[in-house]
Structures are given as structure tokens and as C-alpha cells.
Amino acid sequence: MNNETAKEIRKSLTADCTKCFGLCCTALTIVASSDFSINKPAGSPCANLQSNYGCRIHSNLRESGFKGCTVFDCLGAGQFVSQVTFKGQSWRRNPETADKMFRVFPIMEQIHEMIAYTAEALSYDIPRVLSEQLSVQLIELQNLTMLDADQLLSLDLVMYRFKLNKLLTETSEYIRQRLIATLPTSKNAKNYNQDRTDWIGKKLNGKDLRATNFRGAYLIAVDLRNADLRGVDFIGTDLRDADVRGANLSTSMFLTQMQLNSAKGDAKTSLPTHIQKPSHWMN
Ligand code: SF4
Structure with missing residues (x-):
């Protein structure tokens, strides 16, 4: 898959709240915390x-305690469920569909997330066999989105996640090993490719962390200012309050908008092209 196609797929996974029946504000549980x-x-x-x-406090969510x-x-699951799965029939007009719609929303969200990861993996220069397996997976996932509400509710996504996880791990290994081979031995990122998953609060500012595997790691409040994070695998990494001001994430892998929204960055942070700079970084 070329980058343009991957870009198109990612674009289709952009949330459009104007076409959604406020599903994230209704379907999900909110627990009072520093975030709500x-x-x-x-x-x-x-x-x-x-x-x-629409949200009554949209322009000042952070100041109002709704960080x-x-x-x-x-990832566009809200408008998809509203307009495609439920064909534009809102839960307010058809209260009898509300429960089903609210239960379908998190399922669609997971499918969209898997599509986003698959499209990203396919945008890399990877071996043909791997690319073919990912293409099959992409079609399977895209087909799932077109199921009706009852079919979606009876899905077992574990199997899809398991298959995808294997392919994404292979993709990451391939891309990172290729990058590692080009790095000077003194800076070889293998130093950081340990089994360690808890980096909470650590100071990694200014480090050359290229090609590190941070898959599933806790990087909460880690100081990553001005770090070189190119080629780093961030799938499932917890980046809450991680300080990425001035960091280079331009070719980081499997980084999501949500992860970046939860981190602290600035105008100097370099991001992959599919990620928007969060507006609160500028304040
Ligand atoms: S505060 Fe606004 S955006 Fe947040 S859940 Fe409530 S309505 Fe939705």
C-alpha cells in the first residue's frame, strides 16, 4: 500500500463530532478524577x-475539569455508528435503539483502532509476505465495520487482535532492526530494548532512543524533552503527562492522537504527519 492510500484510510478515521450523536459523551462511563x-x-x-x-463547555473543557x-x-467510530450502522437514526428520536447503539460504539472504536494500526503498518516498506497478510487483515476489519448492530455485538474481537498483534510485532521488529543496523554502536538503542515496562517519572531527556521498543510500557510523566524518538514503537504505551517538548517523534511507529493528547509537547515537537498537534500544547 502506498502512503497516499494509508493517508486516505487514516483520514476516514478522523472524528467528526458534527455527524455523531454524542456517543462518547453518553455511551461511556466517566469516573471523577484529575481528568473528569x-x-x-x-x-x-x-x-x-x-x-x-454539541458540548456546552467545548471551548474550555480543561479549565472546567474535563481534561x-x-x-x-x-477514531471516527462515533459518526460511523451514528450514520452507517444506525443509518442516521439517533438514540434521542428512537430511544428503543439507545442501549444497542451505546454497546456497539466501543466495539466499533476497537475495530477502527485496529484498522488504523494495519494501515500504518502497510505504509512501511516491509517484506511482501507480511504486506500481503496485513492486506488480508485490513479487508477483514473493513468488512466487520459493515456488519449490523446485532452482528457487531456478537463479535469476538480477541481473535482479530491476536492475529493483528503478531503482524504488527513483526512489522515493528523489521523496521526497527533495519534502523538499528544504521546506528553507531555507541548509541545503539539496544540499551533501551530491555524487558522493562515501567519508566514512570524517569529522566530520558536529550537521549538518543531511536528504534527503542516501548510497546505497552508505562512512560507516565517521563521526561523525554529533546529526545530522539524516531523509529520508536509506541503501541499501547502510556504517555500520560510524558514531556515530549522538543522531541523528535517524526517517524515514531504506532503513535496515536490519543497518546499525544495526553502528553505535554510544544511547537518544537516533531510529529508524524498523521498526528495533529494538540491545541492545548500551544497554551
Ligand atoms: S464535558 Fe462535553 S465533551 Fe466531555 S463528556 Fe461532557 S458533553 Fe462530552
Whole structure:
């Protein structure tokens, strides 16, 4: 797959709240914490959700104690469930469909996430066999999105996740090993490719971490200022409050908008082209 096709797929996974029936503000549970100032059960609308499905405090969510809302990204699952799966019939007009719609939303979100990862893997220069397996997986996942609500609710996504995980791991290994082979031995990122998963609060500022495997690691509040993070695998990494000001993430792998939204960056942070610079970084 060329980069243009991958870009098109990623674009189709961009959230468009104007076409969504406020599903993230209704379907999901909210637990009071530093990210949310209220408790809310799944299936009940947030008190700030307006009748047109817009948010009453959209322009000052952070100041109002709803930081978590500026981090969340449904990858377009909200508008897809609203407009495609439920054909534009809202839960307010058809309350009998509400429960089903709210349960389908997180399932679609997971499918969209797997599509995003698959499209990214396919955008890399990888061996043909691997590329073919990923292409099959992509079609399977895209077909899943077109299932009806009952079919979606009966899906077992574990099998799809398992298959994809194997292919993404192979992709990451291939790309990182190729990069590692070009690095000076003194800076060889193998030093950081340990089994360690907990880096919470560590100081890694200014380090050359190219090609490191941070898959599933806890990088909460890690100081990564001005670090070189090119070719780093960030799949499933917890980057909450990680400081990436001035860091080079331009060719980091499997980095998501949601991970970046939860980190601290600035105008000097270099990001992959499919990631938007979070607006709160500029404040
Ligand atoms: S505060 Fe706004 S964006 Fe956050 S859940 Fe409530 S309505 Fe949605």
C-alpha cells in the first residue's frame, strides 16, 4: 500500500463530532478524577451534552475539569455508528435503539483502532509476505465495520487482535532492526530494548532512543524533552503527562492522537504527519 492510500484510510478515521450523536459523551462511563470532574454511568448523557449533541463547555473543557475529553479520540467510530450502522437514526428520536447503539460504539472504536494500526503498518516498506497478510487483515476489519448492530455485538474481537498483534510485532521488529543496523554502536538503542515496562517519572531527556521498543510500557510523566524518538514503537504505551517538548517523534511507529493528547509537547515537537498537534500544547 502506498502512503497516499494509508493517508486516505487514516483520514476516514478522523472524528467528526458534527455527524455523531454524542456517543462518547453518553455511551461511556466517566469516573471523577484529575481528568473528569464528575461521575457518570455508561448509557447516560453527560450533563454538558446539548440537544444538538454539541458540548456546552467545548471551548474550555480543561479549565472546567474535563481534561479527559480533550484527550479522547474515537477514531471516527462515533459518526460511523451514528450514520452507517444506525443509518442516521439517533438514540434521542428512537430511544428503543439507545442501549444497542451505546454497546456497539466501543466495539466499533476497537475495530477502527485496529484498522488504523494495519494501515500504518502497510505504509512501511516491509517484506511482501507480511504486506500481503496485513492486506488480508485490513479487508477483514473493513468488512466487520459493515456488519449490523446485532452482528457487531456478537463479535469476538480477541481473535482479530491476536492475529493483528503478531503482524504488527513483526512489522515493528523489521523496521526497527533495519534502523538499528544504521546506528553507531555507541548509541545503539539496544540499551533501551530491555524487558522493562515501567519508566514512570524517569529522566530520558536529550537521549538518543531511536528504534527503542516501548510497546505497552508505562512512560507516565517521563521526561523525554529533546529526545530522539524516531523509529520508536509506541503501541499501547502510556504517555500520560510524558514531556515530549522538543522531541523528535517524526517517524515514531504506532503513535496515536490519543497518546499525544495526553502528553505535554510544544511547537518544537516533531510529529508524524498523521498526528495533529494538540491545541492545548500551544497554551
Ligand atoms: S464535558 Fe462535553 S465533551 Fe466531555 S463528556 Fe461532557 S458533553 Fe462530552
